[in-house]
Amino acid sequence: MPPFLQPQAPRSQGAQIPPTAARYSVGLTPSFLTSACTFGFARPYLAGTNEETMPKSRLTQSSYKVPRAQAPIDLRLDANEGRALISAAELGESGPLNRYPDRRVLEEMIAHRHGLSPDEVVVTNGGDDAIDRICRAYLDSSSNLVMTLPGFEMIAKYASLSGAEVRHLEWWSGPLNAARLLELCDADTRVLALVTPNNPTGATIEATTVLELAEALPEAVILLDLAYTEFANQDLEKLVSQRANIVATKTFSKAWGLAGLRVGYAIGSPEIVGTIRAAGGPYPTSSLSIFAAEQALGKAEDMRANVERVKMERAALALQLKELGLQTLPSQANFLLADVSSAGQNGAWLRDALSGFGIGIRAWPDKSGPVDLRPWSRISLPCDANDFERLLHALGCALSPEALLFDVDGVLVDVSASYRSAIIETARHFGVEISVEDIAAIKARGNANNDWVVTHELLGAAGTQVDFERVKAVFEGLYHGDQDTPGLWTREKLLVELEFLKTLKTGFRLAAVTGRPRRDAERFVAQFGLEGVFETLVCMEDAPLKPNPAPVKLALERLGVERGWMFGDTPDDMRAARSAGVLPVGVKAPGEQSESHLFGAGAAWVLENAMHVSLPSRPVEKR
Known part of the structure; x- marks a missing residue:
């Protein structure tokens, strides 16, 4: 080995580099690196050393993470993504992948669409990137950002990362009170962030209010987040031409259905747009993403048709939730925010309930900020007839079940x-x-x-x-x-109290769905005095065994109902319930430690005992 690549003993009295950690580079011996670290040029990472040697971050925030249910999800209505306009097969002509992407053509197309010049448009890595760039360019530790809450949580995060103070006005629905918002602003307010339609409420801000705020704060950037504007009755993007301090951020993730490709943009005065462009990297989006956005812009009619479909679903879902006892906030976005507390539950409960049907919605299990979103769930509109019917059925089952179906072994009786x-x-x-x-x-x-x-x-x-x-x-x-x-x-021993079942019977139709032979099932009923509790017993002789959904469907048919919950202790029970369109509730059999197999098979919850179930407070009256 040449001398200059030979490991050398460290000359300084600093930390010693173990042989296994040595890294070789021409002209950079371990001795040089150790000396450099000792004198402050760099700080080495030494495997196995204590925490004090690790770099210290100034960040106090955790990374963005959505708390999700444990059951498998195949219909995600928790992130407000739009229906795709472009298929993967259409991306094959995006150009050579060995060349850096060129966003100029896309920026010209966007400019033409909005009646602007190209220097008034900057394409970014999603709308988030545009917001982040604005915060980095205009905020520091001596300034503040003012926004409404609840609101898009990344705005506050980006502002805090820039060192700025974040001030907020609580605003859920109705007209935004500009005077109260201005009371929070002062000479150090560098950014006023307005999201319309707002996420997660769906509330909108009038154009006159935006202009009033922009005029009152001429030294501040008025950040107008228009991620959901295509779904609203009024698009405020033209305001950027009326006041030089207004900049609008938009995205291809929602109405244009390109969330996976991360394309967004900002429009505003050449001065602000130029600053945003300088505040980030020169190639924020890939050639593939740029090509997809260009193709999507050519399908504006399809986009508008999807928007109309979403508006129809939005009205129908609001009506359905009202009939189920939940109040929703007026929304002009592609989602609704529903108050689940009127059902005696919280948003995480409804999230978990719908996960039993393979549907994901947004909830906030913890109060982590100034406003409390725990009672609420946000439900994105699927923009698809079949998926929408599936959503309505799942909500009906979760919030207004007509029947409760029980497996016997391991749920009602210890076997x-x-x-x-x-x-x-x-x-x-x-x-x-x-x-x-x-x-x-x-x-x-x-x-x-x-x-x-x-x-x-x-x-x-x-x-x-x-x-x-x-x-x-x-x-x-x-x-x-x-x-x-x-x-x-x-x-055998009964696992639930007889009074528990009798109480349930006052509000629900009850049935037992078991793999037992009929004589065993009937003897079980007689042995524990359950005569008259279950309106029907579906047994081994009546239908194919679970996980086939046939016995669960037969129970519903015999009861004359469509909406129900199924309690079971095996993956077969969970799969049968989900396939039959009823809510699967897992119950751990006596001595069972694991619950992952039940969640993996589709359980909305896994209970230690069926008596621990948390039912909605508005059951349908028993027929």
Whole structure:
């Protein structure tokens, strides 16, 4: 190895670089690096050292993160994304990828669309990037930004990162009070941020109010966030030509449906736009993103059709939520903000409930700022007829269930000493030792709703091949017993109080949906005095076993209802419920520690006991 690449012993008395951490570079020996660090040129990262050697950040904020439910989601209505106008297949002609992107053509197209000159437009990495650049360019530790709350949370974050003080006026709906907003402003106010339609409320600001504020604050930048303006009755983008201190930020993420490609822009005076351009990197968006935005602008008619569809859904959803007892704020965006407290719940409860149907909505589980959004949920409009019907059905089931359906084993009754013991003892009869963990594993896997089949499969997995009918006969003999030996069924214990079920029956139709043979299910009802509690029993003989949704659908049909909840302790129960269009509620069987398998199969919640369920406060009257 050449001498100048040889590791050298450090000459200073500073921190020692271990051999495994040495990095070689021509002319830069570890000795040089250590000396440089010691004299303040740099600070080395030494693997395994204590926290005091780590760089200290001045940031006190955490990264942006949306708190989401644990169930799998395939219909995301939590981020206000618009319906896509461009498919991935249309992006194949975006140009050579070895060249830096050129946004000038897109800026010219945007300028033409708004009746501006190209020097009044700057394309950015989403609307967020434009807001961030404005904050970095105009704010510092001696200044402040004034905004309304609740509002777009990234504005306050960007202002704080710039060192500025953030002042806010609480504004939920109705006309914005300009006089009260101006009371918060002073000589150090460098940015006044106005979001219209506002996120997350959907409220709008009148043009006259914006102009009044701009005139009153000539030394401040009036940041007009118009991310949702296409869905509003009035577009305020022309105000940038009326006052030099107004700058508008817009995005292709909402009405144009390009959220995944991160394209936004700012429009305003050449002076402000030039400052915004200088406040960030020269290539904020990729060639692919620029090409997609150019193509989208050519589909303005499709965009307007989507906007009209969203407006129709917005009105219909507001009506549906009102009928379900929830109040919504008047919105001119592609979402509604609903107050869930009138159902006796909070926004996170509704978020979790809809997750059981694979639908994601926005909630704020914690009060992390000056305003409390915990009672609220924000629901984006899907801009699709089928998805919208799915949303309405899910809301109806969650907020106004007509029926509650219960699996029996592990939910209403403890079968750890009966059915589970029958599996273990049957296997032992054939010379195979099966553990409780083995049974739990195969149940968690799914397609395990028949304990005869489960026993037979566990024997086969252990290398013991036995005729299925022999396995079934031994199992049944153990479970039912005979004149001399009590059956294992006598060991079963009720997991819920009888009064709990009787109370539920006063407001809901009740049914049991079980994989038990009918005689076992009927004996269970008689054994625990449940006669008259369940209007119907759906048993093994009535329909294919869960996870097939047929038994759940049959229960709804027999009850004559459409909306319900299903309580179960296995992934099969959760999958059957979701496929049948009812809300899946997981219940941990006695001794069960894990809950991930139930959430993974679609459970909205996982309860320690079915009696811990939190129902909405407005159940439909029992027929």
